[in-house]
Amino acid sequence: MSDAMTGFCFDHAFVINLDHRTDRWAKMADNLARVGIVAERFSAISVRDLIDDQPTMALKDFLKRVDGPSPSAEHKLQTTWACMRSHLAIIRMARDAGWPSVLILEDDCEFESYTPAVLNRACEQLQGREWGVLYLGGTLKKGGKKAAVSSNLLAVSRIRLAHAYVVNASLYERILREAPGSGLPLDWYYSEILQASSNALMVRPTLAYQRLFDMSDIEQVERQPKYKTRQMLQRCWARIRYGRTSY
Template sequence: MTELCFEHAFVINLDHRTDRWARMTESLAQVGIAAERFSAISVRDLIGDQPSVALKSFLQRVDGPSPSAEHKLQTTWACMRSHLAIIRMARDSGWPSVLILEDDCEFEPYTRTVLNRACKQLQGREWGVLYLGGTLKKGGKKVAVSANLSAVSRIRLAHAYVVNASLYERILREAPESGLPLDWYYSEVLQASSNTLMVRPTLAYQRLFDMSDIEQVERRPKYKTRQMLQRWWARTRYGRSSY
């Protein structure tokens, strides 16, 4: 079995979302990835650690007036704190990298096969973040650098990514002060000046028909012919993982 590009993996999961943890446990087992549960920081845990004024202003500009604005502000901040807590633990433990997953993540059946190949192709290459999935925003780039890796920028979402130790300190220092949600900080700040890669084909998606704890809306499928063809081609080529 090929050595993966991370020794430690964690799933961020709120204590009351036992349903999501159960689904993640099953999904991880199917693709042969071992990950520990990380008890997510909740809004109740934020006493004495309130969101920055800059983040509040940013969300007001992006979303406009909304009855759920305060809820989104608090949960966005708590989400960032959970991600940063894992990165801090990785830094303090001296881990060379860490895989961070959110509990609404779903994997393609060929995840282990492609991930093995991508991690092998990482050897000898400088990198800071490796995305297993994400959304390419307008103005971003996605350029193939090997059979299963693309150099990317302006990739949004943070449901499945590996952080290299070279970026631990920078993320911990910059993200809380950026005035941005964490995935926006990654896409608009970090990726512009770090070697960010993404596995190709995409391995991890956010689960559909699942209520977002932050947005408070159910994710619905967006049928795009190109993406559907890409997924069909990848499943035909790679089949199911073997491990």
């Protein structure tokens, strides 16, 4: 394990990145270096790789119910399935290697400057505690819950997005078995099925956000800022409290 990662609650980290998105990998590499996280690039499974591995009809029906008729429906179905396959490939690799946990990042992830200070604290507070998945960022959906279990850890349910999370070895087999047949995109499977019975936790304050003004490969829209006063104040306070750390 790299000296930069000493004290973190994972020994292995991967960034899912399509081969042609060299721009995203460059941004990720720079951001990770700034916060002391050492991660390998994982060549993402693309739609072209799905010739013998097609999405389930259940997933197709789900996206149709959620999004309605759309000329881009087939593209979203294929890319959603390819995205899941990339995540599962990393989890399968972690299982086969016997790793205690693994950090999975998507290449549109961006870490706050105070990540090292907060993550070290959160990982210390994780010691001796049962947990299955640890979110470094995500969105609380309606009906979800957050409850403090320590100063930097929240017990959570219905957290959506899968751009930055750590999976404990105790969940590898379950995720690999359940996710493909769930009929849901991976982050929905996590939020609607897995989290309720897996001791899901989230780091407080949030460390990782999806990069703004970046075109989503799945949604095919550019993420725009949503100005939420409470969230902005929380981020400002965290920057003051934990300061900036560079490596």
